[in-house]
Every structure is written in structure tokens, then in C-alpha cells.
Amino acid sequence: MATPDASTPAAKARVLLVDDHALLRTGVANIINQEPDLRVVAEADNGRDALDAYDRHKPDVTVLDLRMPVMEGVEVVRRLRERDSQARVIVLTTYDTDDEISQALKAGAKAYVLKDIAAEDLVNCIRDVLAGKTYIAPAAAAKLAEGVTRVQLTPREMATLRLLADGKANKEIANALDISERTVKSHLAHLFEKLAVTSRTEAIKIATRRGLVRLD
Amino acid sequence: MATPDASTPAAKARVLLVDDHALLRTGVANIINQEPDLRVVAEADNGRDALDAYDRHKPDVTVLDLRMPVMEGVEVVRRLRERDSQARVIVLTTYDTDDEISQALKAGAKAYVLKDIAAEDLVNCIRDVLAGKTYIAPAAAAKLAEGVTRVQLTPREMATLRLLADGKANKEIANALDISERTVKSHLAHLFEKLAVTSRTEAIKIATRRGLVRLD
């Protein structure tokens, strides 16, 4: 998995690569290792291992997928930045819902790039981040701009939304949150207003589109 | 980057690589081209281009992502097999909903592998398929086994489901399909029974999980 390389004169920037798809990891590692100034020093296929690998290798930059088993990418970004405020993290992902993007950036990611990026652009992005710059994929930036109308859900609204998206009825939500059905309706009403919808099914659609919940 | 290798005696199996993620394409191409007996002869980032590329290059095997813009992967498999009943297609994808798997196989795919496969296993899979074998990823096979209870939705039920998942109310669905609200309820009732649910929100969850609809 890791590529031990004892012969190089340590001038190469050290990269930690985190993605749950072995195939993509191998592919990206190949690309990066072909660059004279970059080297993948460790790989991980989930968030927990990513943190361990970070501690062991102290990479100059971490390329990280969101959507992983064991630990969410955003959470990984947050924790990396907690233990090392200098940590440079590039988020490399397939999806570009406005919520995920803004959460990743808020957590301290230096760049947000999509997997449809060209190999050349990725290595340029890595160099930019190493040089202290930031980079947001155009598509992601556009989504963010849309979401200027950023909805800010309260904790209870989020909890309600999650149960809603799980197909629960008001009564079930009430039981799960240990509140009255009346209060559930109250949260729902606020939710509907913030999402600009009028029914629960619509709410599910919009919330999913914005990345507020996932139906997997 | 690629190593043009004029010295080999053209014995290499020719691979067409189709995926909308440039990064993964480059990575997989690297992996494949490092094999002595395999060579990527063309790439495409969408279904239409894939068909064109197939006609031009007549590859020995096509490695194909489902979920692409312009043309769905399953449709591509179907058309490839139409124009060349010998076409060998390996589906390489992130997702493993039972509906997508069974549709891809029904369309004539020889193999279904997930992107978390190891590079080595992928090339082995390619060789297997070239040798006339088939391969289903264990996770995918398991999902298929679950779905032995394969739900078969009628066209009207599918149409209703799609509108439902789009957040439409019964009245709106009725208008869209130009039928009475009563009939919509009838379709919904059948839908609920087939999906083993009791509400529309639950139906959305299960249908999404099974890959019957997508909320993007």
C-alpha cells in the first residue's frame, strides 16, 4: 500500500492519499509518483486509518475523499486540523452538494476538487495548496454561489429531517425524539419554510439535493 | 506519462475505457498499460462517445462505468451488445443497488466489479472476461441474492414512483399522467405492497436503496 522510496533526496513533498476506492487510490498514486516533486508516502481507505497515517507520516498535504466508511470525510478534515492546525487538506470527491462543500471548507479544507478533474490539474492543485493557495472546483464554486441562500437548520430541525428522510411518520418522529407530535409539526413547518417546500416528499428531495441528508 | 512501446508484437488485448471521471480513467489506464498483455486503445467520458469509440477501435473488452452523463451505462451495454453480440463489457462502478446490477447483467455485461477492487484484481478480471469467463463482485452478488425477491414494477407504477420521488402530490401525479387521482392511489397501493412499505416517504427510501429511482 505505502510506497517506500529510500533513494530520493527527501526534496519531494509528501502526500497522504485517502479514498475508499483502491482503484482510484492506485491510479492517483501512480499519477502523483510520476511527478518529480511529489511522492505518496501513505494511503488509507477510511477515516480512522487516515488519522493514524497522518500521525505516523506527517504528510505535507492530504488528498481526501468525502464519503467513506468508518468516518466521514468532513469529520476527518476537522480532526486533522485539530491536531495540526497547519494540515493542508485537499478534498477530492465525486459529489458537489452545497452543504458538503461548505462543510468541508468550514472544516478547514484548502481545496475542493471533483473526480472529473484531469490528472495534470490535480497535481497543479496539489502544488498550489503546498504553496499556500486554495482551490475550489468551478462546479463546486457555482453550487456554493447558489447556496448563498444557505439554510441554517437548528439541531432539532436536522434530527427531524433525518428521521423524515428515513420514512418515519410524525408520530414515530415524536417518539424517537421524545417530544409531542405537535412539536414535530412545528419543526417540520420551519423546515418546510427554510427549504421552500410544502410537503415532506418535496422536503426529502430538496434536502437530498442540497446534501443535508443522504438516503443510503 | 504513457509509455509508447513500439517493440511489442501487437499481441496485447485492446481495452476501451469509459468513465466520466478523468482521474479514474487515467489511473486505470496506467494500471492496465503496465500489464504486458493489455493495452488501453481508447477512452471516453460518456456513453455516446463510448459507442463511437467502440466502432472505431473494436476493442476486445470494454470497461464501463454506469452513471454517466449523456447516456446511462446500462443503455450503453445494451447498444454495444446490439451492434456486436460478441462485445465483452465489464461494468466498473461505485454503486451496487440490486436493480442496477441485475439490469446491467440482463443487458449483457460479462462482469460487475466495484471501484473498491484492487488494481491486481481488476486486471485479473479483465483477463477472465477475455477468456470467456464472467465475474460478479461478492458484494454485488450478495445484493442480487437479497433481491431474489426482485420487485417487478409495471410501467405505470414506475412512472408513479418517479413522480412520487420528485415530491409530487397525488393530484399532481394524476395531472402529469393524465389519469384520475383514484388511479394514482391504485398504483401507489400496488407500489407500497411490492416495496413492503406503508407510506410514500418510506417508499422513496426503499426505492432509492434498491436503485429503482435516483434523487439527483
Next chain:
DNA sequence: GCGGCTATCGGCCTTTTGGACGATGCCAGG
């Protein structure tokens, strides 16, 4: 301390949903 946001709850009322009886016509397969 007041205004605003949050969370909680109540009643009342309309609309929507979903279940339970139904029914008809069509069409394909045995």
C-alpha cells in the same frame, strides 16, 4: 431588560393520504 431565536406544547380545521370494500375493459397465455 428587551428582542430574537429556539424548543416546547395546545386546539381547530382543511387537505391529503392510504385502506377497504368495490367495478370495468383489455390483452396475452394456457
Next chain:
DNA sequence: CCTGGCATCGTCCAAAAGGCCGATAGCCGC
């Protein structure tokens, strides 16, 4: 020709959802 699946539509009714009128209490910031 008959059976079974499909699509269509009806009525009745109970439950759920959602809108509209509230209310109280805590907490935070200015």
C-alpha cells in the same frame, strides 16, 4: 375460452399531514 395481470375509475372513511390561531420558557446578545 377462461384466467390473470394490467390499467382505469368509484365511493366511503379513518388517519395523517399540514396550515393557522395561538402560548410559555430558556438563552444569548446588545
